[in-house]
Amino acid sequence: MINRELIRIKIVQLTYAYYQNGNRNMDNAEKELLFSLAKAYDLYNYLLALIVSITQEERHRVEVNANRATREGTEAPSQRFAYNKFAVQLEENKQLNSFMETQKHRWEDDMEVVRKLCDQIEQSTIYQEYMVNEEDSYDVDREVWRKIYRTLIQENPDLDAVLEEKSLYWNDDKEIVDTFVIKTIKRFDPENKADQELLPEYRDEEDREFAVKLFRSTILNADEYQRYMSESSRNWDFSRLAYMDVVIMQIAIAEMMTFPNIPATVTINEYVDLAKLYSTPRSGGYINGMLDTIARHLIQTGKMMKAMPEPRPHRAYVDNQRNNAPRREGRRPTIAQTSAQRIASRTQPDAPQRDIE
16 A cells, blocks of 8 residues: 555655754654655555444444434334445455554544534435445445545545644644545455455565665765755755755665666656645756756766757746646645644653554
8 A cells, every 4th residue: 555655755754854953863864765665554544444434323323313213213223324235344454454553542532523524424425325226236335435435535624623633743644545445445346345454564575675775865865866966956946945955855866876776757757746745836947957957967977878859949938837746735834834833852862652552
């Protein structure tokens, strides 16, 4: 589940935190990186468990309404959503249940949020159309939950506030983790029953090694990489570069230098997008030009054995168009004011802990 996009985001956060924290201990910083990635996987499981808690609350409501209907001699409520086939299979999932058994906190501790979500679901067009749909199949049951998640859970301020209280990482992780929850819903197969596989924490050991190797290279070779920035910035106002931009470019150079199989253009594009998301409005175009120049300098001086395409004409115009293109907006104005700053505080000695362990 933890992909390289998430790894790059975490390394931006933790590199910023490393420099903000006066106690620069590489081993502790590396442990913090792996801990923060593990918290993202916890969130993935926790959000799947939310579907189960909503289902159980709906079941309770059906039972209460059924008892009332019996007393009043009225029609019994439908049990269709409360016993949704996909949700029941998820409720019985062995992997998810094993995870929840290790957690100190459960959704039962935040029933106000669960009940409010149930109210929102019941009032939604998605729910109402599902309840009158004559087709009764597993595919329909799974699809209604995919729609509910995308519409009512993926962007939900009340839920975001609760998650942020649970872990200082989760508010920034949720946008990516949501995509993996939706992917998991689509992958569920009734034939697998309780043995349906959830997404693994890492796709393979190589991704975990990518995280550790990139982070260590970024920190341990910082002086060298910043020298490359200075050497390549003759036509750029390097002195006015935002501190977060320096951090992002340092990581990008580390990736270009450390991983020969990743094309330089791929690395540049990834970190330009991160700059747009987490730094200043003008950072995307600036970093795009800087990293392009740095990559060509490294190739020309024999420090990097990669290829770069021929420079495009009117590059300033192209960069400006790219920088103004529609893109995913950050969950907060800048990472420096939010997650990275909080992570830096967390890594200080005697910092208060605010995470589900």
